[in-house]
Amino acid sequence: MIRNLTTVRGIKCWGAHIGIKSMRRDLAIIHSEVPASAACTFTRNRVVAEPIKVSREHIRDGKAQVIICNAGNANACTGDQGRKGAEAMAQAAAEKLGIAKEDVLVASTGLIGEPFPTEDVVRGIKENMDKISGDAKAGSFAANAILTTDTFAKEGFMDFELDGKAINIAGIAKGSGMIHPNMGTMLGFIVSDVAIEPALLDKAVKACVDLSFNMITVDGDTSTNDMVAVLCNGLAGNTTIASEKDKGYKLFRQKLEDMMIHLAKLIISDGEGASKFVEYEVAGAPSDKTARQLVRAISDSTLVKAAMFGRDPNWGRIICAAGNAGVPFDYTHVDLFLGDNEKMVQVLDKGQPVAFDRNRVKRLLRESNLRVKLDMNEGEGQGRGWGADLTTDYVMFNSVYTT
Amino acid sequence: MIRNLTTVRGIKCWGAHIGIKSMRRDLAIIHSEVPASAACTFTRNRVVAEPIKVSREHIRDGKAQVIICNAGNANACTGDQGRKGAEAMAQAAAEKLGIAKEDVLVASTGLIGEPFPTEDVVRGIKENMDKISGDAKAGSFAANAILTTDTFAKEGFMDFELDGKAINIAGIAKGSGMIHPNMGTMLGFIVSDVAIEPALLDKAVKACVDLSFNMITVDGDTSTNDMVAVLCNGLAGNTTIASEKDKGYKLFRQKLEDMMIHLAKLIISDGEGASKFVEYEVAGAPSDKTARQLVRAISDSTLVKAAMFGRDPNWGRIICAAGNAGVPFDYTHVDLFLGDNEKMVQVLDKGQPVAFDRNRVKRLLRESNLRVKLDMNEGEGQGRGWGADLTTDYVMFNSVYTT
Numbered sequence: 001m002i003r004n005l006t007t008v009r010g011i012k013c014w015g016a017h018i019g020i021k022s023m024r025r026d027l028a029i030i031h032s033e034v035p036a037s038a039a040c041t042f043t044r045n046r047v048v049a050e051p052i053k054v055s056r057e058h059i060r061d062g063k064a065q066v067i068i069c070n071a072g073n074a075n076a077c078t079g080d081q082g083r084k085g086a087e088a089m090a091q092a093a094a095e096k097l098g099i100a101k102e103d104v105l106v107a108s109t110g111l112i113g114e115p116f117p118t119e120d121v122v123r124g125i126k127e128n129m130d131k132i133s134g135d136a137k138a139g140s141f142a143a144n145a146i147l148t149t150d151t152f153a154k155e156g157f158m159d160f161e162l163d164g165k166a167i168n169i170a171g172i173a174k175g176s177g178m179i180h181p182n183m184g185t186m187l188g189f190i191v192s193d194v195a196i197e198p199a200l201l202d203k204a205v206k207a208c209v210d211l212s213f214n215m216i217t218v219d220g221d222t223s224t225n226d227m228v229a230v231l232c233n234g235l236a237g238n239t240t241i242a243s244e245k246d247k248g249y250k251l252f253r254q255k256l257e258d259m260m261i262h263l264a265k266l267i268i269s270d271g272e273g274a275s276k277f278v279e280y281e282v283a284g285a286p287s288d289k290t291a292r293q294l295v296r297a298i299s300d301s302t303l304v305k306a307a308m309f310g311r312d313p314n315w316g317r318i319i320c321a322a323g324n325a326g327v328p329f330d331y332t333h334v335d336l337f338l339g340d341n342e343k344m345v346q347v348l349d350k351g352q353p354v355a356f357d358r359n360r361v362k363r364l365l366r367e368s369n370l371r372v373k374l375d376m377n378e379g380e381g382q383g384r385g386w387g388a389d390l391t392t393d394y395v396m397f398n399s400v401y402t403t
Numbered sequence: 404m405i406r407n408l409t410t411v412r413g414i415k416c417w418g419a420h421i422g423i424k425s426m427r428r429d430l431a432i433i434h435s436e437v438p439a440s441a442a443c444t445f446t447r448n449r450v451v452a453e454p455i456k457v458s459r460e461h462i463r464d465g466k467a468q469v470i471i472c473n474a475g476n477a478n479a480c481t482g483d484q485g486r487k488g489a490e491a492m493a494q495a496a497a498e499k500l501g502i503a504k505e506d507v508l509v510a511s512t513g514l515i516g517e518p519f520p521t522e523d524v525v526r527g528i529k530e531n532m533d534k535i536s537g538d539a540k541a542g543s544f545a546a547n548a549i550l551t552t553d554t555f556a557k558e559g560f561m562d563f564e565l566d567g568k569a570i571n572i573a574g575i576a577k578g579s580g581m582i583h584p585n586m587g588t589m590l591g592f593i594v595s596d597v598a599i600e601p602a603l604l605d606k607a608v609k610a611c612v613d614l615s616f617n618m619i620t621v622d623g624d625t626s627t628n629d630m631v632a633v634l635c636n637g638l639a640g641n642t643t644i645a646s647e648k649d650k651g652y653k654l655f656r657q658k659l660e661d662m663m664i665h666l667a668k669l670i671i672s673d674g675e676g677a678s679k680f681v682e683y684e685v686a687g688a689p690s691d692k693t694a695r696q697l698v699r700a701i702s703d704s705t706l707v708k709a710a711m712f713g714r715d716p717n718w719g720r721i722i723c724a725a726g727n728a729g730v731p732f733d734y735t736h737v738d739l740f741l742g743d744n745e746k747m748v749q750v751l752d753k754g755q756p757v758a759f760d761r762n763r764v765k766r767l768l769r770e771s772n773l774r775v776k777l778d779m780n781e782g783e784g785q786g787r788g789w790g791a792d793l794t795t796d797y798v799m800f801n802s803v804y805t806t
Binding site for chain 1: 515733
């Protein structure tokens with residue numbers, strides 16, 4: 001049995017081809033039969049796509065019932081015309097469903113700066129809303145309809161028990177595409193049937209995004225359209241989680257984090273032109289925050305990424321990138337390990353190079369799943385993140401495929 | 404007549420091969436016959452090479468008489484052994500010249516984390532100090548002896564008149580090399596015979612570095628060894644510049660800025676694997692500082708750099724990179740122009756795409772010298788910077804050339 005978005009109680013989906021893209025599905029609908037607690041995170045880019053502006057307003061009351069996403073046109077840098085288009089998307093869905101437009105979240109991904117095809121999208125919404133279904137197939141259609149240059153759909157499902165009830169949680173995501181002028185938008189839509197207060201869900205979502213989607217990097221740019229939305233409709237029937245002290249909160253938060261990390265890793269695995277998946281870990285930091293800053297600085301360094309492509313046990317670049325992270329960093333305390341999931345080899349011991357078999361490490365680095373672990377030996381803070389390597393294919397994708 | 408470092412009154416140089424590198428010159432000496440006003444800027448990386456630590460101490464009094472630089476070994480991440488090596492460099496030069504070791508500035512560039520070859524470097528200094536010469540040839544030898552993977556030596560010379568005296572200013576620089584484990588160290592050494600107070604020189608140097616060396620990017624990483632040093636020995640005989648209000652200050656500061664920008668541009672022209680030289684300009688910003696932040700964010704964006712390689716008039720990536728600069732940015736006010744030194748084509752007008760002949764712009768972008776100009780239309784602030792494109796060759800250089 002396939003389990004995905006539609007396994008979650010009360011969730012119906014659809015993914016349609018409405019003609020914004022030439023061939024592939026380009027309109028996704030995720031619907032909850034009852035209003036759900038909802039929380040979002042949005043791009044930190046100062047240039048914000050129109051649907052993000054609309055969804056920011058609609059999420060204010062912590063409630064939503066449907067997510068509508070189109071692919072093929074980002075509705076970014078489109079001005080007033082685009083704003084009206086994003087509002088029309090929400091309006092069309094709300095009218096069709098007989099709900100308030102504030103209960104509709106909208107998202108877009110695709111070309112920047114092209115006029116938004118409002119008429120096509122509105123017609124697409126109206127024509128497809130009746131098709132929403134609880135079939136697993138419909139969940140996969142939605143997962144496919146949010147893709148741009150992704151090479152595969154990204155889905156996840158898990159369940160756990162709370163108050164003797166089975167709680168379902170499922171999500172879809174997209175990332176990957178950097179081909180002009182798509183800006184590598186990252187989208188994540190997660191649904192659960194857990195019952196949780198909106199304010200608490202918001203807290204959990206923000207914390208989990210910081211540990212997952214915010215810890216992956218393909219090329220360091222944040223798109224105008226990035227958005228993560230989580231709907232929890234309460235149909236599992238657990239006692240509503242209403243406090244951080246509730247035993248269910250910690251459990252749900254952990255599952256949400258696991259789901260987001262799963263989706264984030266899938267995004268990295270599908271990074272454009274990427275040949276390697278690298279997990280970066282920093283331990284022994286003065287704080288978790290410092291550890292995460294170091295992870296981001298290292299995983300986003302062009303030179304480190306190129307070294308990963310070249311299977312080069314190049315600790316100098318890692319130390320140099322860490323020194324550029326903008327946090328106090330004393331390399332003379334640092335232990336550094338390189339390897340894969342099976343085996344890690346220490347290359348630095350308290351800042352001193354360790355004699356290691358360079359050819360053995362280079363063989364290790366041939367694996368497509370690599371690990372880099374840096375221990376600052378200064379405190380209890382830790383962080384993890386994930387990145388791709390920088391390949392000649394990446395450059396070709398992002399340059400030769402011109403407009 | 405060749406004019407370079409040694410044209411400056413009282414400056415003698417040498418560049419020797421002392422065996423740290425296999426073939427090329429690897430020890431540079433720049434000497435002033437009288438103590439000079441001196442000022443430096445150093446890397447902002449938290450991991451700092453040993454010679455940087457020594458030079459930081461020696462520059463405190465605002466005086467120096469000689470710069471000693473070796474190539475081939477960065478003396479970074481070398482701990483106590485390296486610190487002693489950097490001190491021995493200064494000590495050896497001071498003894499040979501009969502001056503205080505505090506009047507010696509030391510610098511290194513090359514491999515990180517390798518034990519520093521103190522004995523070879525000290526012997527090299529002792530054997531070559533007597534060879535310093537005022538010949539133009541000796542100036543070029545010094546320019547060559549600081550290179551690593553650079554493909555050409557970077558030199559500049561200019562003169563101007565002040566108080567009826569001809570003032571000379573000359574400089575050398577290195578950049579470029581990102582090949583493991585060299586961290587792309589940027590060095591700039593400038594000498595002048597102008598008379599200027601040390602505190603004022605320090606002010607001028609910091610301001611000019613912010614407008615030149617700090618506005619270039621190949622891959623965004625700051626090396627452990629970056630250093631710019633300026634010596635002004637006063638032998639031109641002008642009235643010593645002692646106040647920002649002196650007419651000579653503004654003039655000298657402008658010439659120093661011109662020299663640093665000249666050297667910075669040469670570094671970019673020699674960027675590893677780079678096929679294009681791009682000048683980025685931001686105008687109409689709320690402040691110069693904001694303009695420079697935007698220039699840096701745009702010129703350092705992996706996606707923008709790949710688009711330049713691909714000759715892609717991809718304004719979406721430029722706007723997105725600007726939105727990630729961490730400064731308030733309203734794209735709806737922005738005018739954007741792409742082109743080369745001859746011709747600029749407007750692609751955005753107050754955030755709206757301008758109909759332009761895409762093929763004509765793509766032809767423009769085939770030039771190896773490109774220009775990108777963004778006008779925020781919000782104030783008087785402006786900034787300029789320079790960058791290379793991201794090429795498949797860059798990735799190959801930095802990955803396949805493994806340890």
